[in-house]
Amino acid sequence: MANKVKNRWLIAAAAVGIHISIGSVYSWSVFTNPLREKHNWGLSEISLTFSIAILFLGLSAAFMGHFVERYGPRISGMIASACFGAGLIGAGFADSIGSLYMLYFFYGALGGIGLGIGYITPVSSLVKWFPDRRGLATGLAIMGFGFASLIASPVIAKLINGIGISNTFYLLGAIYFGLMFLSSLYLAPPPKNWQPEGMKDKDQKEEKKTNDLAQLTANEAVKTVRFWALWSMLFINVTCGIAVISVASPMAQDIAGLSAGAAATMVGIMGLFNGFGRIGWASVSDYIGRPNVYTTFFALQTVAFLLLPNVTNAFLFQLLVYVILTCYGGGFASIPAYIGDLFGTKQLGAIHGYILTAWAAAGLVGPLVVSWIRETTNSYSLTLYIFTGAFVAALAISLLIRINIRNIRKANNDTQAAG
Numbered sequence: 001m002a003n004k005v006k007n008r009w010l011i012a013a014a015a016v017g018i019h020i021s022i023g024s025v026y027s028w029s030v031f032t033n034p035l036r037e038k039h040n041w042g043l044s045e046i047s048l049t050f051s052i053a054i055l056f057l058g059l060s061a062a063f064m065g066h067f068v069e070r071y072g073p074r075i076s077g078m079i080a081s082a083c084f085g086a087g088l089i090g091a092g093f094a095d096s097i098g099s100l101y102m103l104y105f106f107y108g109a110l111g112g113i114g115l116g117i118g119y120i121t122p123v124s125s126l127v128k129w130f131p132d133r134r135g136l137a138t139g140l141a142i143m144g145f146g147f148a149s150l151i152a153s154p155v156i157a158k159l160i161n162g163i164g165i166s167n168t169f170y171l172l173g174a175i176y177f178g179l180m181f182l183s184s185l186y187l188a189p190p191p192k193n194w195q196p197e198g199m200k201d202k203d204q205k206e207e208k209k210t211n212d213l214a215q216l217t218a219n220e221a222v223k224t225v226r227f228w229a230l231w232s233m234l235f236i237n238v239t240c241g242i243a244v245i246s247v248a249s250p251m252a253q254d255i256a257g258l259s260a261g262a263a264a265t266m267v268g269i270m271g272l273f274n275g276f277g278r279i280g281w282a283s284v285s286d287y288i289g290r291p292n293v294y295t296t297f298f299a300l301q302t303v304a305f306l307l308l309p310n311v312t313n314a315f316l317f318q319l320l321v322y323v324i325l326t327c328y329g330g331g332f333a334s335i336p337a338y339i340g341d342l343f344g345t346k347q348l349g350a351i352h353g354y355i356l357t358a359w360a361a362a363g364l365v366g367p368l369v370v371s372w373i374r375e376t377t378n379s380y381s382l383t384l385y386i387f388t389g390a391f392v393a394a395l396a397i398s399l400l401i402r403i404n405i406r407n408i409r410k411a412n413n414d415t416q417a418a419g
Helices: 008-027 029-039 043-097 100-129 134-163 165-186 204-209 225-255 260-288 290-310 314-343 348-355 357-377 381-418
Strands: none
Touching: 008 029, 008 043, 008 100, 008 134, 008 165, 029 043, 029 134, 029 165, 043 100, 043 165, 043 348, 043 357, 100 134, 100 314, 100 348, 134 165, 134 260, 134 314, 225 260, 225 290, 225 314, 225 348, 225 357, 225 381, 260 290, 260 314, 290 314, 290 381, 314 348, 348 357, 357 381
């Protein structure tokens, strides 16, 4: 039997294969100008496609989490690959007939469903395969999602120029379907009570440190204070981060005086820090603990957002933005491991799906808030100060959740002692 156990690092590679495919959604802006020129659609009309995709990502992750837990990662991955591939191919058809609403349906809704299922499918398995290094494992997969646009954007731009918009969608749909489908075939949960070799030899005291706080179902988890604490922390982190991403170039030009070219370069480098933040912070969380990582996120970003409106030095401005992007990416990558710590792995995929509704909400709120305040006040300063206040609240939540965790652990220890 031991020889039949799958290689957990290949499981991680398969997870990266899925995430690097669906992460191409962050390259949507590459299609914007070609679609405007071809169909004379408005910028906001085309951008709405991306917002619909992120909305359906969050909703499908929430509603399909139980399905992923019940039918396993292989079946779920196949469904995700079919939905995402069909969404891209359908987007090509929508472009060919010039239908904006068909684009919303195929790329936004159907592709978004593929995004949501594909996002949570590998994560719950990875947490179970890497009980000793949860942060590293989930960070690897979610790093693929963050880095995908760096690979996809230049490729998509060349394809559009070479073979046209519709054919680009068709080709990407076929390639991503194939990569996701093949990756899904290797995905599987570990055997029951399986542990990696390194953990089997640990003494009882060390093993006790890896014990999860509880083993809860998704419906039990949502009734706890700590679930809503995690939801709120992710919502604030994503709302503020995605708002900065959406206006990074004009904000850098307005506040720090960067040229358009320098601001564009900064946006490209932001993708690197977003990706490295995912693997970096998630790996660090294995050593210092998820509560410490989240408290660090919010302390750093409180200072960064407070300083940003008044920083006219281009280098320092960019440095602060890069720090924010590492925390933005790290928040996504560390949350699955945090869920495992607090609620166990019984229904981790379903709980992760519920938590990701924070992403769907933040994807709508963040860009809208920053755009509205910018248009109303003709300045980014008020937005950044509001976000500073939000991070103070998130910092307080990250400290309060520690008290909740400590109390539950004490109660668990008292119960064991009494037993």
